[in-house]
């Protein structure tokens with residue numbers, strides 16, 4: 428048992444796929460009138476393409492790829508601000524690797540690094556804190572981004588820095604939360620979604636109750652899912668069964684990792700360090716109320732926005748995206764990635780124009796990498 | 807194979823000594839152990855999946871048999 432291989436068993440997969448085909452049929456969904464299921468999380472988008480699940484499931488079932496890829500939804504203005512901090516004298520900017528190539532208005536972090544800024548990739552915010560210990564004469568900033576899965580790690584690192592009084596360390600906080608954009612999508616009058624596959628790793632922190640509103644207020648099913656192919660298929664089956672039976676519930680397929688109430692230690696650390704922002708900008712989706720967090724005044728000494736005087740409310744904000752980029756339409760499920768005029772031309776994983784092409788969790792990169800283009804053309 | 811690395815286990819420790827974690831599986835994310843794998847829940851999920859798989863094998867065998875008899 429290693430809790431991965433068991434969830435890739437081909438015999439079981441055949442069984443679940445047959446059941447998915449059966450239930451899709453019972454719902455009466457067809458290629459012309461498909462049932463639309465959104466996988467919220469970029470990790471799920473990646474897994475769907477990596478394992479070709481979209482090719483194995485019946486034509487009456489269509490996946491809509493949700494906004495749950497943190498680097499994909501990071502607005503250009505935040506990259507600009509990160510570059511601005513990184514270019515200050517004495518600063519060491521630290522970041523997860525996948526943020527390096529996200530385009531900003533002026534440049535990406537990788538371009539800033541080529542231009543001489545001291546930008547380093549780290550695996551963990553704890554490594555950034557360690558760097559601050561080793562370089563007391565420098566200002567070490569960690570580019571904190573990610574959903575609820577990652578927010579506790581920066582909260583705990585800030586708490587550690589505070590306990591150690593490590594004052595040459597700070598976090599440029601871009602952490603965001605999953606439920607508000609889902610609500611925004613559900614409020615969109617053009618919304619076509621019939622159900623959701625919920626983000627498993629976010630849920631191991633926040634639990635399953637924050638999704639209650641999806642079932643209760645909008646009458647849509649949601650099943651919190653793991654990341655192995657069988658996890659995903661079983662979750663899709665559970666969503667379809669709810670649709671067939673006319674139920675709208677929050678179910679938990681990933682109970683081996685996700686306790687219904689989440690992780691209390693992580694939640695307490697986040698509540699101690701962070702408070703909601705009135706609103707936060709999402710690339711392609713615009714400003715969404717209470718969808719991001721910022722560092723509380725009590726921890727201002729570790730807040731890069733305070734320390735360097737950049738960020739929300741400090742100067743004009745540019746929200747424009749590059750010309751011809753349809754990231755927003757892809758993200759809301761209005762078009763498939765290859766329908767964007769830039770797809771594979773002006774925009775490739777090597778030279779991304781839009782952020783959905785940057786991370787392997789982005790819908791455009793997944794399409795590009797795993798031949799979604801060829802498949803769609805063949806149809 | 808694999809990687810050795812120090813991880814922070816604050817999030818998964820209940821009221822117990824750290825040794826209680828030895829031999830357990832956890833989900834690690836950016837240097838932090840975020841969730842302990844619940845082995846009973848894993849077994850339950852796998853049971854459901856196996857049953858679906860076995861049922862399908864049986865259905866396919868029945869269908870093959872029917873086709874054979876019909877031909």
Ligand code: SF4
Pocket residue numbers: 751752753754755757764767768769770771774780781782783784785791
């Ligand atoms: S192909 Fe590039 S520009 Fe077009 S939607 Fe995808 S990421 Fe955005």
